[in-house]
Each structure stands twice: as C-alpha cells, then as structure tokens.
Amino acid sequence: MSDPVKVSRRTLITVGGAGLATALAGAGGTAEATGVGVGGAAGVGGAAAVGGSGAAGAVVPKPGSGGIPPGPSTYGWDPADLLDFDPATHPWGRHLRCLVPLAPRIAPFAPTQAHPDLDPGVRLSTLSLDDAGTVYEGRNQPIGLEGHTYTQRFWPYIDVWGTWHGQVLPSVPSDVVANPSAPGRTYGVIDIPNPGWTEAAHKNGVKTIGGWFWPRSGVDFGEFLVQAADGSFPVGDKLIEIRRYFGFDGLFINQEATITAAQAATLRDLFLYIKAHDPGFYLQYYDADLPNGDLDYQNTLNAKNVPWIGAVDSIFINYGWPYVDPDLSGSAKTAADAGFDPRAVAFAGVEHQQGGFNPEECFTDYAYPGHPGPVSVGLFVEDQYWATAANSGATTTPEGRAKYRDLEQRFWSGPTGNPATSGRLEPRKPPYRTDVLNYKKWDGIAHGIVERSPYGALPIVTTFNVGAGSSFYLDGKQVRDGGWDNQGCADRSLTWQYWTDGVTVTLDESTAYEGAHSLALSGTGVLHLFKTDLTQGAATEVRIVAQGLSSLELGVTRRTKPGNIEWTRLTAARRSAGWTEYRGRIPRAGDRIARISLRTSGSGHLGKVFLADTRTADVAPGRPRSFTVADAGPGAGTTRHLTFAWRLQPDAAAYDVLQNGRWLGRVHRDVFFAESVDLTNGRTFELVPIGANSNRGPSLGTTL
Numbered sequence: 200m201s202d203p204v205k206v207s208r209r210t211l212i213t214v215g216g217a218g219l220a221t222a223l224a225g226a227g228g229t230a231e232a233t234g235v236g237v238g239g240a241a242g243v244g245g246a247a248a249v250g251g252s253g254a255a256g257a258v259v260p261k262p263g264s265g266g267i268p269p270g271p272s273t274y275g276w277d278p279a280d281l282l283d284f285d286p287a288t289h290p291w292g293r294h295l296r297c298l299v300p301l302a303p304r305i306a307p308f309a310p311t312q313a314h315p316d317l318d319p320g321v322r323l324s325t326l327s328l329d330d331a332g333t334v335y336e337g338r339n340q341p342i343g344l345e346g347h348t349y350t351q352r353f354w355p356y357i358d359v360w361g362t363w364h365g366q367v368l369p370s371v372p373s374d375v376v377a378n379p380s381a382p383g384r385t386y387g388v389i390d391i392p393n394p395g396w397t398e399a400a401h402k403n404g405v406k407t408i409g410g411w412f413w414p415r416s417g418v419d420f421g422e423f424l425v426q427a428a429d430g431s432f433p434v435g436d437k438l439i440e441i442r443r444y445f446g447f448d449g450l451f452i453n454q455e456a457t458i459t460a461a462q463a464a465t466l467r468d469l470f471l472y473i474k475a476h477d478p479g480f481y482l483q484y485y486d487a488d489l490p491n492g493d494l495d496y497q498n499t500l501n502a503k504n505v506p507w508i509g510a511v512d513s514i515f516i517n518y519g520w521p522y523v524d525p526d527l528s529g530s531a532k533t534a535a536d537a538g539f540d541p542r543a544v545a546f547a548g549v550e551h552q553q554g555g556f557n558p559e560e561c562f563t564d565y566a567y568p569g570h571p572g573p574v575s576v577g578l579f580v581e582d583q584y585w586a587t588a589a590n591s592g593a594t595t596t597p598e599g600r601a602k603y604r605d606l607e608q609r610f611w612s613g614p615t616g617n618p619a620t621s622g623r624l625e626p627r628k629p630p631y632r633t634d635v636l637n638y639k640k641w642d643g644i645a646h647g648i649v650e651r652s653p654y655g656a657l658p659i660v661t662t663f664n665v666g667a668g669s670s671f672y673l674d675g676k677q678v679r680d681g682g683w684d685n686q687g688c689a690d691r692s693l694t695w696q697y698w699t700d701g702v703t704v705t706l707d708e709s710t711a712y713e714g715a716h717s718l719a720l721s722g723t724g725v726l727h728l729f730k731t732d733l734t735q736g737a738a739t740e741v742r743i744v745a746q747g748l749s750s751l752e753l754g755v756t757r758r759t760k761p762g763n764i765e766w767t768r769l770t771a772a773r774r775s776a777g778w779t780e781y782r783g784r785i786p787r788a789g790d791r792i793a794r795i796s797l798r799t800s801g802s803g804h805l806g807k808v809f810l811a812d813t814r815t816a817d818v819a820p821g822r823p824r825s826f827t828v829a830d831a832g833p834g835a836g837t838t839r840h841l842t843f844a845w846r847l848q849p850d851a852a853a854y855d856v857l858q859n860g861r862w863l864g865r866v867h868r869d870v871f872f873a874e875s876v877d878l879t880n881g882r883t884f885e886l887v888p889i890g891a892n893s894n895r896g897p898s899l900g901t902t903l
Contacts, residue, residue, distance in 0.1 A: 273391055276368075277417075314645070323575065329349075336364065350399075363579075410453060413455070421462065451515070454485060483512060505537050518548045552580035556637055556641040606636070613641075624639040662713035668683060690714075695728075722800075726796065732791055738785060746803050748804075758790060820895075839876055840875065842870065843884070844871075859883055
C-alpha cells in the first residue's frame, strides 16, 4: 500500500480509472497528472483534468475544463497568493463569501432514530467532487447554468465535508486554463471549498474544509514554513484570514511527498500556531509524512501519527487498514490511550472513487445497529458515479438525473432506499472494486451513521430545493425555463430520504411548487420528515402544499411518548396554479416535539412543508434598500452578464433576483452575478427578500 502510483486522482475522475468507469462507460479524453499520485491502491493525490466540451450548456457536457467560468470563481492558492490576499482587491471576494453560520445540531435521541440501536458517536467525513458534472474544473463556479451538476442532499449523515479537486492558479492565462494539455497549467496548493456548498453544509450543521494538496510544481515547501522574528507564521495568519473571510471551517492536509524531519517539525508548529490563534480552524491530516517527513502510510492510528493529534483535529487513515488493523480496535486503543475520543480523531478511509458500492474497505462490518463502531469513517469521492455518468452525458436528461438520484439514495439510505431497512441484500465477497454499481452488496451509510438534525427551533420550511434544476417555480408558476445550479440556495435536508411505511416517495423534477423539484408520493402510509427537538412557545401553524393527494395528516412524536404519533388532519385552505394548500394547527404542549411525520393517501406531489409558531407564521421581511445593477460584459450570444448589489437586512434570510418576473437566482449574500441575461426580456429587475419562514417581502426595483 505504500508504493506511490504516479497517476493523478483527477485523472482517475475524468478518464474513469477502474471500477466505476467500467460500469458506466463513456468517459473519454486524456489527462495530465499534476501531482504525485495515489498511495498504492489507496492514497489520495493531485488534480488534473480531461478537456470537456469547452462551453457551458453543451449537449453532452463532460467533467473537465471549459476554461474560466463567467463571473465569480475560486482558484488555487500558492504561498505567494496567500500572502498577497486582500479582501478589498479580490475581484470576486464578496460573491464567494459564505455568510450562513454553522447551525447547531440537536442532541441524539435514540427512539426517533431510523435505527434506535445505532451508536450516534460514530462520525463521518467525506471528500467529494463539488464540481461533479460541470464543464468547469480549473476554476470552481459557485453559481452557474448547469442543471446536471451534482448537489448534495444527504447532509444529515455528514459531520465534516471536504472539497476534492485542485484549482489552477490565478496567474495562469485563461487560454491555458481552457486547455488541459497546455504547459504551465499549474494548480495551487490551497483550495478553498465552494462557497455554495459551505452555505448548504452550514444550514445543516456540517463543517466544510478546503484542500491542501502538496506537492505542486514550482512550489518550495519551505515557503509555507517561514516564521517571523516574533514567532508568527505569515502563511498561517493568511490561512486564518481567508478562512474567516470566506466563511469555511478548515483544511484537509493532503501531503503526498517526503519533506525533511526539520520541515515536519516546523509544519507541526504551524498547525499548532493556527489552532492557537483560531481554535475553530478544523484540520484533518491524511495518513502520510508522519512523523519524520517520510511518505509512509501507516494504515492505522499508532505511535507514529497519534502525536500529531492536538496539532490537527483528526487523521484520515489510509485505506490499507483492513490489512493492518482489521477490526480497527488497534486505532481505537491508540487514541484512547493517548486521551482522545477515537470517534473524534480517527476516520478510517473508504475508497469509493474506484470501489463504488463495492469498496475493498467495509466500515459497516464494524459499525452497525447494535454494535458501536470503534472509530469514525472517512469517505473518498463517494459521488464518483455522478461524475462518470455526467462524463457520458447520462445526467443531461430528467430521466438520467432521476436514475442517478435514485442511486445516490441507495448509497446513503441503503439498498431499499429506506434508512430504517438498510443493510446489504447480497453478500460481500472478493473481488472488490468490481460490480461497483450493485447497491445490493452495500449496507448504506445509514446502516453505520446516525442521522443528525439542525431542527431545534421553528420555523421549519422546505420546498425540496436541492440546489440545481432544469427550471424554477414560484407559487406553482414556472418563472424560469433553463438550467441552473447553486448548492447554496438548497433547502435544509429532510432528515431521512425516505423513511416510509406504506407510501412510495421519489424526488421529481417534472413539477414543483417552488424551486425545481417536488416529492412524488403514491400509496397510503407514513413519511417521516424531520428529526426535531422543539419547544412550543405557542401553537404551531402547519401549512402543506400538495396536489393529487386524497388526504393529508401531520404527525408529531413527543419525547415522553416516542412510540406514539399524534395526528392532526389538515384541511384544504386555498388553491393556486394546480396546487392546494392544506392547513392545520398543533396545540401547544409542554412536551417537546421529537419528530415530524406526514400521513398521506392517493397519488400526487408534495410541494412545500411549513411549520411555524402561530405568532410569527405570517411575518414577512421589509423592503430592501440600495439595490443596484451593473453591466459586467458580454455573455453567450447577444446576452450580457450582470452584477447586482444591495444592503443586507436583518429580517431577510435570502433574496431572489428577478427580471420582469423571470427568476435569475437566489442568494444569501448582498451581491449576485447573473450569467448571460437576455435584455430583450427587459431591463427592469426586482429584488425580493425572503424571511426565515419563507415569507416574501415587498420587492425593490432597479433598471439597467
């Protein structure tokens, strides 16, 4: 496991590598390895790219580089870029900030878990492709026009989310960024996470971490370790500054080349410096280069790497652990003997990029209902199936996206798609990393990780917005007919997708009440929606928007009676654009609400779920102030790019920007970049504030 194979991880992503590429087929192109490669079958490495279609909106977009996307995009950082960073001069700084705070999560409550006997102490981190499906790879785009781009909707199982791909330095010319085989297409060492993904993660209580990829060409490792006469680390100070400015939570340290023992000691001092000056800075270290600078994967937590805990928060254990520490008890004992919680500091890696649903490592052999896991789990590129499918054009149609959303559900919830019945349906046996889309061999993440929840207070609102789509609806009326992607505007996730009894549920983009999706329901039964810990200050107002269903009841499970659901029948209140709003009221009670469920019959669609304190259910934000628009240059064809700015208001959680009633986008910031706007549709624009309860306030207009 320790012999480095000189092939880039991004190369494996785009040309397919083994496993998933064989299953999905269609990946093509060539790639240039830009970093030291994987550690045996398991190490995590550099970033390169296959050339994609070269333009957003192509019929068959391919993951890879379409060049530099229009408008705001992130890029790679080397030490010089870090030291030069100034928010006042960053060209798109305000557009790349996450202003959404990290939401607190409620305490575990076993009776309302999908598996009541599953240990909540086991945690999950993941390194994912937040650009899976997009043509832009060299520079990352938080908001775009690619409705086929992957977005995450299973946040309740994730504790720490990390971005996985490199990004080209800002000094690289645009024509070189657009050509993956061009010389001088140099990637940065530091990669901040996509701010839209950070927004979505924070809504759900998930930390996000960027990437530290080394080696990179042209970078002397000593540049990171320069220490001033006063003992400070200039690079450390800048890392803290960009973390705080852009609003993410830390870094994944991916060291895949030998450094000297002296450099290793100074690197540890750098990490200690960062933690001392910014305790909230989360650092996860890949199992390499410990302790003396040698590239030496330990494949376990042992005396060599455990001394680094404290300087870093956790260690991502290399994938060779099944052959070194087969039941992970050795790693757990090492951590405990050193005074640490093993589930907080040790994450056993599972390689999904090549292994898919049949990885060589099987964490749920050691963490499953009734059996507490010894350490936690770290997933590597669990969304590879989407990237490879997109590479063949399979996600460009609604049917294709539905297929891979279903596959996503089975990855997280188990082979039945229901987390309460997770667990493999076929035995696992060698050879592994074959038959990689056979989800029947896979237990599901829900079989080893307890679902978490940020739903500790009202209001609770969802329209099942997953942050991407081929259209957009408001109040049941279509206000956009083109693709879009913005993970940051996704709703908080449902706690379970889908914990059901007697009813069939699928995510459906054929119709929506708000956003681009609804839930298609059929049958008679129960759908559990939210794990909660709610204290009612007054009665709770319930409003459900649906179509085609013959009955709707809202159920609450209270903490002192977890085996009982109190049902309230909802009645039709108003109809609009083919949708019916049903209303009801949950009387105030002293016993806290631990779960929200829905009982339905018939076949139809669920468009919105709304719960709020009756005293604030109808409160709306006030009118915005200082709304401006500016021309930002030519877009596709005869269109123009536009930038918008306004003043944030304390009573608004988000803002919609519209052009004569046509939806352009939704953000949580005070700025918005609209790509390729057709001005023949009008030069008048509206800014609509949206409250935390989803109520829309009066708009403010502006004219270009």
